[in-house]
Amino acid sequence: MSEENQLLTAVQVAERLNTSKAFAYTLLRRGEMPVVRMGKTVRVRPEDLEMFIVSSLDEVNHGKKTWKP
16 A cells, blocks of 8 residues: 555644644544544544545635634
């Protein structure tokens, strides 16, 4: 299996989203992206992470998030 097709840990998800581990675990626990469960182990397919990112884009701004302090 190539590295790009390997299942991702919550830590790897956090790194790719540039967020904290706690936030990544929260996303997975809430079911906001599909996970692969193997006993107590939880992993994410890279393509599911990509779909989560795409689905999180702000469509009103054509994918450009607006930040308001």
